[in-house]
Amino acid sequence: MRIKVPGTPETEYGIVIGSGILPSAWAQIKAAHAQFNRFVVTDERVVAAGHLNALLGGRPAPYFTITPAGEISKTIDTAVAIIEAMEKAYLGRDTVVIALGGGTVGDIAGFAAAIFKRGVPVVQIPTTTLAQADSAIGGKTGVDSSVSKNAFGAFWHPAAVYIDVAVVATLDDRQYRSGLVESIKHGLIADAGYFEFIENHIDEILARDPETLMTLARNNCRIKGGVVEEDPFEKNKRRILNYGHTVGHAVEAASNYEMLHGEAVAIGIIAAGRIETELGLSKPSQLDRIRAVFERLGVPTRIPADMPPEKLLDLMRHDKKAVDQWPKFVLLDRIGQAHYEAGQYAVRVSRDLVERTLRQLT
Numbered sequence: 001m002r003i004k005v006p007g008t009p010e011t012e013y014g015i016v017i018g019s020g021i022l023p024s025a026w027a028q029i030k031a032a033h034a035q036f037n038r039f040v041v042t043d044e045r046v047v048a049a050g051h052l053n054a055l056l057g058g059r060p061a062p063y064f065t066i067t068p069a070g071e072i073s074k075t076i077d078t079a080v081a082i083i084e085a086m087e088k089a090y091l092g093r094d095t096v097v098i099a100l101g102g103g104t105v106g107d108i109a110g111f112a113a114a115i116f117k118r119g120v121p122v123v124q125i126p127t128t129t130l131a132q133a134d135s136a137i138g139g140k141t142g143v144d145s146s147v148s149k150n151a152f153g154a155f156w157h158p159a160a161v162y163i164d165v166a167v168v169a170t171l172d173d174r175q176y177r178s179g180l181v182e183s184i185k186h187g188l189i190a191d192a193g194y195f196e197f198i199e200n201h202i203d204e205i206l207a208r209d210p211e212t213l214m215t216l217a218r219n220n221c222r223i224k225g226g227v228v229e230e231d232p233f234e235k236n237k238r239r240i241l242n243y244g245h246t247v248g249h250a251v252e253a254a255s256n257y258e259m260l261h262g263e264a265v266a267i268g269i270i271a272a273g274r275i276e277t278e279l280g281l282s283k284p285s286q287l288d289r290i291r292a293v294f295e296r297l298g299v300p301t302r303i304p305a306d307m308p309p310e311k312l313l314d315l316m317r318h319d320k321k322a323v324d325q326w327p328k329f330v331l332l333d334r335i336g337q338a339h340y341e342a343g344q345y346a347v348r349v350s351r352d353l354v355e356r357t358l359r360q361l362t
């Protein structure tokens with residue numbers, strides 16, 4: 001599968017999907033970047049799970065292990081440490097950075113690659129359900145500041161993406177389930193048939209069946225890739241990927257990031273669904289269907305009781321996509337079809353309606 005990204009140095013990149021392909025990825029990257037040195041960025045848990053060894057297969061290669069793993073390390077200091085490690089290894093512009101890990105590793109390593117010597121290629125090897133469905137495809141990279149998430153960032157589309165569905169076998173259950181919410185989001189915004197496939201295969205998905213996960217990966221890449229091709233720098237259509245994220249981001253922040261991203265987005269999707277029902281865009285039975293899938297997945301569908309709607313509304317006023325201190329919403333006309341109005345995919349929804357929705361969900 002290939003994704004075209006006009007206006008970028010790579011102009012198009014390939015996505016390889018398989019099960020157990022980690023050991024062969026190294027040789028493929030070497031062949032594709034024959035004149036390049038390779039530098040791997042990963043994190044301590046991915047290393048402990050054996051995935052760095054599987055990728056390297058005993059070959060010596062310089063690498064950087066992010067410690068501790070997780071969002072807390074997604075800082076400019078980590079990006080600086082990666083760049084300095086590359087310099088100390090005498091690496092120059094002829095280096096390809098290989099990001100082996102979840103969205104945290106992918107975002108930091110992609111950002112370091114974007115700014116190292118004015119930019120070197122990055123290959124994404126996502127190892128979480130979230131990264132495989134979402135963050136590794138699309139070219140957004142960045143790190144957090146002490147004030148906000150992804151405050152430093154760049155669009156830096158990968159040179160290639162390798163999705164090995166076997167690596168998620170070692171992911172803890174909560175992370176695993178939460179990351180799947182982005183796959184469901186793809187079905188909701190773009191493909192009713194894909195949503196139905198997920199609905200009908202929850203057991204196989206939860207059993208981490210490789211064949212089923214490869215079907216998911218192919219659909220995720222097709223849908224997200226298609227949107228990114230159409231709008232690589234998020235001028236309009238790409239906004240649909242933010243479905244459920246307006247309320248989702250507020251819930252995630254209000255939980256002090258104790259709630260996982262996908263868990264918060266699941267709540268955000270339910271909130272968007274309620275708004276659609278109130279506006280008469282979609283039927284209540286549709287929302288019941290979506291809620292049932294989330295329940296089987298074991299992700300939350302209600303706002304925690306200790307999270308006051310006022311706090312969420314305040315956080316939404318600071319949403320980075322807010323205009324006049326109020327964000328726009330991506331909504332659905334029906335499953336598989338994002339709502340489009342006056343040339344826009346993100347539309348205005350009154351504060352009253354949002355507030356009422358949040359109260360109903362608390």
Ligand SMILES: NC(=O)c1ccc[n+]([C@@H]2O[C@H](COP(=O)([O-])OP(=O)(O)OC[C@H]3O[C@@H](n4cnc5c(N)ncnc54)[C@H](O)[C@@H]3O)[C@@H](O)[C@H]2O)c1
Pocket residue numbers: 043044045046049051069070071074101102103104105107127128129130131134135136137138139140141149167168169170171172175179261
């Ligand atoms: N760039 C984008 O478009 C985009 C999109 C969505 C999210 N993100 C970013 O992604 C980040 C979250 O990503 P995430 O959910 O993948 O989190 P993560 O990368 O922090 O991974 C979650 C945890 O799982 C561990 N882990 C990763 N792979 C594993 C494996 N195969 N086996 C065992 N443990 C493993 C990690 O070490 C970490 O402790 C956030 O920073 C978010 O902002 C970026």
Ligand SMILES: [Zn+2]
Pocket residue numbers: 134182245261265
């Ligand atoms: Zn998301």
